Amino acid sequence: MSLLSYFFGNKPKTASVAKERLSLIIAHERGGNRAPDFLPDLQRELIAVISKYVNVGPDDIKVQLEKQGNCEILEVNITLPDQQQPK
Template sequence: MDWLKIFRAEKKSSAQTAKERLLITVAHQRQGEGNGLHFLPRLREELLAVVRKYVQVPDEAVQFNVQRDEGLEVLELNITLPEKERRGGVASH
C-alpha cells in the first residue's frame, strides 16, 4: 500500500500544513457479519499513552475520529506535535 502517496495527498489538502503531526490509524477489516473489536476504545487510550511516553502531548493537541462502514472500522488519532519537540527534542534514528 502506497502510504507516502496517501499521506502526501492528505498533507497538501490539510489546513494543518504548517504543523508537524503524528497521525495514527487503526483499521479493522473484518469479513461478513462479524462484530467490531470490543477493545478499540481502550486501544485508543493506550496508543495515546504510548505516544506520551516519548512526546509531551496536551489533550487539546489530539483529535479522535472513528469511521465505520460494513466490514470496516477505522480509528484515527491526529496528534499535533508541540513546538518544543519539533525544535529540539527530536533526535535522528
C-alpha cells in the first residue's frame, strides 16, 4: 500500500471539492539506549512551524500517538478552513 493511498484513499479527487488538508507523521524508533522521549516537544515545535505557513486554530488539529515497544508514531492531522490562503 502506498502512502498516497493511505492518506488520500483511492477515490478520485475533484480539486474543486477537496478540502485543504495537511497531515504530519513522526515515526521514531529508539535504539537500545534509554534516550529521553523528545517527541512531545518536537511535536509542539513542528506545529508552530506549520502555523507560520497556514492559519491553524487549535480545533483544526487532531493529534494521535501510537506506541509499540521502542517505536512511536505521532500523527497530526490539520484540516484547513475552506477559503484558506497560506500566509
